[in-house]
Amino acid sequence: MYSSLLMVQVPKDHVREAFVEAAGAAFAELGYPGTSMAVVARRAGSSIGNLYKYFPSKDALFQAVVPPELVAELERLTRARMRALGAATDVRELDASARYHTLAGELLDYCFERRAAVVIVLSRAEGTPYASFAESFVQKLVRWALDYADAAYPHLAAAVDLRWVLQKVYSGFISSLADALRRYPDEPQARAAIALLTAHHQGGLKHLFQTAGDSPHEREPSHTETPSVPDPAPSPRAGSARPSAAGAGATGSRARQPDRGGRTRRRR
Known part of the structure; x- marks a missing residue:
C-alpha cells in the first residue's frame, strides 16, 4: 500500500507524512495497544530505525495522527x-x-x-x-x-x-x-x-x-424547573409524519376501545 521510503529519493516532509498515514491506518485498525513502531515502519515500507528519526516514541507518533x-x-x-x-x-x-x-x-x-x-x-x-x-x-x-x-x-x-x-x-x-x-x-x-x-x-x-410525550415518564429531577409538567400535545395520526430535522418516521396513534354503549373511546 505504501511505497518504499528512501531518504535519498523522497523529500523529508513526504517521508514523515507517509509514516503518519501508515500509523493512522494501523491505530484505526489495531488500536493503540496493538500497534507497534515496527508495524508502522513495515506498513510505510521503511525501517524502524528510519521511523525513530522522525518520531522518538509511539506517543509522539500518535499525537501527529490525532492532534x-x-x-x-x-x-x-x-x-x-x-x-x-x-x-x-x-x-x-x-x-x-x-x-x-x-x-x-x-x-x-x-x-x-x-x-x-x-x-x-x-x-x-x-x-x-x-x-x-x-x-x-x-x-x-x-x-x-x-x-x-x-x-x-x-x-x-x-x-x-x-x-x-x-x-x-x-x-x-x-x-x-x-x-x-x-x-x-x-x-x-x-x-x-x-x-x-x-x-x-x-x-x-x-x-x-x-x-x-404520549407515555408516562418518571420526570428527571431538576433544581430549576417547576413541579408541574405541561400536558403533552396530541400526537399526529399514524403515517402522517414526514422526514424532518430530527429524522423521518411515522408516529403511532393511541389504541381505541368501545365503551359500554358500543361507541369508540380513546384509551388513556
Whole structure:
C-alpha cells in the first residue's frame, strides 16, 4: 500500500507524512495497544530505525495522527450543525442554502479529511488520552438533542427514561459512523453508507420525540424547573409524519376501545 521510503529519493516532509498515514491506518485498525513502531515502519515500507528519526516514541507518533485540536473541532462542528436546526421539524423544508446544510457538509468533509483520526477517537481510543472521548461525546450529543427538542417539540418532557434511550441511540450511531468510515475505503461508498445511516438515525429520533410525550415518564429531577409538567400535545395520526430535522418516521396513534354503549373511546 505504501511505497518504499528512501531518504535519498523522497523529500523529508513526504517521508514523515507517509509514516503518519501508515500509523493512522494501523491505530484505526489495531488500536493503540496493538500497534507497534515496527508495524508502522513495515506498513510505510521503511525501517524502524528510519521511523525513530522522525518520531522518538509511539506517543509522539500518535499525537501527529490525532492532534489535540481535532476533538475540539469535531465537537464544535457537530454542535453548530445541531444548533442550525433551530425549531425545524422537517429538514426537507429547509432551503438548499440553509446554514444547516452548509454545516452538515463541512462536518462530513472534516470527518473524511481526517478519517483515521476520527475513527480512532470514536471507536479505537483505548490506551490513549481519548479513551473516554466517545462516552463524553455521547453525553454532549444527548444534551444538545434535548436542547433541540425543547424548541422543536415543546410538549416533550425531559424524562429519565428518554435521556437513557437517547444515550443508547447516540452510542449506536457513533459506533456505526466509525464503522462506516473504517469499512468503506472508497469515499463515495462511505458517503452513501453514512447517508443511509443518518436517515435511519434521524427517522428514529423524530419518532422518539413525537411519541415520548404520549407515555408516562418518571420526570428527571431538576433544581430549576417547576413541579408541574405541561400536558403533552396530541400526537399526529399514524403515517402522517414526514422526514424532518430530527429524522423521518411515522408516529403511532393511541389504541381505541368501545365503551359500554358500543361507541369508540380513546384509551388513556
